[in-house]
Amino acid sequence: MNQVDQPWVYIVLFGLVFIIYAKIIPRTSATKGQANPTLHEIEEAMEHFTAELDEQNKALIQLLAETKRDYEVQTAKLTSRLEIVEKQSALTNQELNKLGFAYEELQKKAAHQPEKVPVVELQNTRVEEKIVDVEDLPVAMNLKSRYEELFSLFEQGKSVEYIAKKLNMNKGEINLIFQLAKQEEKLNAH
Incomplete structure (x- = not known):
């Protein structure tokens, strides 16, 4: 019985495998049908993403090219300005x-x-430098003798x-005369 039972077992096992296989194949084909649309959507999304990246890369490359051009133009301008300034500096140094x-x-x-006496010429005008002693000045330049009444009133303690008002003069003029007189005294003291 063992021998006869064996082919029958194989036939039964073969039948079961066939039935299970028949049931599995439709499920996998149904799964394959559903996987294809998802895979297709993923491919479309990837293509769209790639297209956007390409556009962004092109825009970035264009921006970098424009920036490089602007940089080169600015560099050229600055270089020309620097050359002009260097030339002016060289000319100025030569003149100095x-x-x-x-x-x-x-x-x-x-x-x-x-x-x-050294003579300095300024266009058509001659200017001579002279050293003059205070003692050589005429008596009219002596402020105390020239403004005798003004100094007399000041020595009496009168206000400026x-x-x-008394001499019909400006206060600024009187103060200037006093300052010049002080300078004159300092020069005479030396």
Whole structure:
């Protein structure tokens, strides 16, 4: 019986496997049918995302190119300005060197010829420098003798306002005369 039972077991087992397989195949095909639309949607989403990334990359590349152009233009402008400033600086330094050399030459000439009065020419005008002693000034330049009444009133203790009214002068003029008189006294003291 063992031998006869064996083919029957195989047939039964084969039948069961066939039935189970028949039941599984429709389910997997149904699952495959549902998986295809989901896979298709994922592919579309990925393509859309890729297209957006490409657009953003193109916009970014264009922005970088414009920024680079602007940078190059600004650099060129600044370079030209710098060159102009350097040229002006070089010219200014040359002029300063010439003036310094001319000044040294004048100093050397002035040191060798002290008895001559240095003359400075400004366009068509001649200006002479002279050293004048206070003692050589005429008597009219002596402020105390010139404004004798003003100093007399001041020594009596009168106020600047009183002196201005009495002598018909401005207070500022009186104060200026007093300051000049003080300077004159200092020069005479030396």
